[in-house]
Amino acid sequence: MEERTGWAPVLGALRHKRVPQHRYTVFYYLGGMTLFFFLVQVCTGIMLMLYYRPSAQEAFESVEFIMTTVPFGWLIRSIHSWSANLMVFFAFIHMCSVFFLKSYRPPREMTWISGVVLFLLIMAFGFSGYLLPWNQLAFFATKVGTDIAGVVPGIGGWILRFLRGGDRVGGPTLSRFYGWHVAILPAITFVFLVIHLALVQMKGMSVPVAAEEETKRRPPLKFFPDFGLRDLSGWILALGVLAALAALFPWELGEKADLFAPAYANIRPEWYFVFMFQTLKLVPGGEILGIEYEAIPIVLFGLGGLFLMLVPFLDRGAARTGRSPLWTAGGIVVIAAMVVMTCLGYQSLVPLYVVAATAILLLIFAFIVRGPK
Ligand code: HEM
Numbered sequence: 447m448e449e450r451t452g453w454a455p456v457l458g459a460l461r462h463k464r465v466p467q468h469r470y471t472v473f474y475y476l477g478g479m480t481l482f483f484f485l486v487q488v489c490t491g492i493m494l495m496l497y498y499r500p501s502a503q504e505a506f507e508s509v510e511f512i513m514t515t516v517p518f519g520w521l522i523r524s525i526h527s528w529s530a531n532l533m534v535f536f537a538f539i540h541m542c543s544v545f546f547l548k549s550y551r552p553p554r555e556m557t558w559i560s561g562v563v564l565f566l567l568i569m570a571f572g573f574s575g576y577l578l579p580w581n582q583l584a585f586f587a588t589k590v591g592t593d594i595a596g597v598v599p600g601i602g603g604w605i606l607r608f609l610r611g612g613d614r615v616g617g618p619t620l621s622r623f624y625g626w627h628v629a630i631l632p633a634i635t636f637v638f639l640v641i642h643l644a645l646v647q648m649k650g651m652s653v654p655v656a657a658e659e660e661t662k663r664r665p666p667l668k669f670f671p672d673f674g675l676r677d678l679s680g681w682i683l684a685l686g687v688l689a690a691l692a693a694l695f696p697w698e699l700g701e702k703a704d705l706f707a708p709a710y711a712n713i714r715p716e717w718y719f720v721f722m723f724q725t726l727k728l729v730p731g732g733e734i735l736g737i738e739y740e741a742i743p744i745v746l747f748g749l750g751g752l753f754l755m756l757v758p759f760l761d762r763g764a765a766r767t768g769r770s771p772l773w774t775a776g777g778i779v780v781i782a783a784m785v786v787m788t789c790l791g792y793q794s795l796v797p798l799y800v801v802a803a804t805a806i807l808l809l810i811f812a813f814i815v816r817g818p819k
Contacts, residue, residue: 483533585703655768
């Protein structure tokens, strides 16, 4: 096989790859964990595609059929939904960890940019997938979500019709979202994933400045097989947690979308959009120079995404010395604001507890994977 395929250099690169050991090593597992949930999405998504029908008349019934008649269909659907949420969550904490450890410093600017693109793609997966069961909540959340896009000055109307496939949310929107969800987004994501992972492979793992001394003292781990097997242990644990969540808390279907029903009382997008949704709710009605007030935060969110992408080029301190306390403080303020907005959106402290539980779990795992001194 080696002679025929010429894969020896690839295997050689994996064999030579080393993972530094230091007190932040636990964060090197988060990208791999995101990858695990992505793979689960691909496998379960393909299975769901075998039975799902993307039309306003049949979508809800086909999901009902999957949940009640197809053997283990309920489990596959539940795993797909739980794993989607966990993937967003892990991609987010992976992004936060590389942000705070300043892993975007040269020479990893492109790794960061490809990561931000992947994150936006994951959000698009979530947004498009939410509508597919064609239930009340999804229908109204999509209506509100696309309405928001319509407020963008100048091009809003065009974006709205492009997303909906017409003036209102209906059958054409569902077919369009289905196309995005199962063909366009997977194809683009695959390309960016290959770029991201190839860059990680070529540039090697970064070492935070604060851990440089420690890294010199401690021998690095071989990626193959040592770190790879640890990654795999994490994946097996994640599969257990995922299966338990999916079986104990099956994903609900709700009621079929009724296009003529009065607006649903508790319209709420998925949790990762709630901070934006809540911010928009706080904006008073009215307009200035012909631009609705609401358009201002919407444009700011868009610019925020662009700003996030350019972080490696804007944070000159990190590029020069590996330290940039102001950026770290800024990151903390932004995350705190997102958590506060999400708590307000849900009228609950649960988002805060989730952040605390994540921090505690990461500390426990950091202790487990710390290795010999
Ligand atoms: C589908 C989503 C993603 C997958 C599957 C993924 C996967 C990975 C993997 C496997 C690694 C190597 C191990 C590690 O450091 O954790 C990695 C590293 C990295 N990722 Fe991601 N990632 C994703 C999203 C992101 C996002 C959203 C960002 C940031 C915007 C990002 C930025 C980086 C950077 C800068 C590194 C290099 C870290 C270092 O060298 O220390 N990734 N990613």
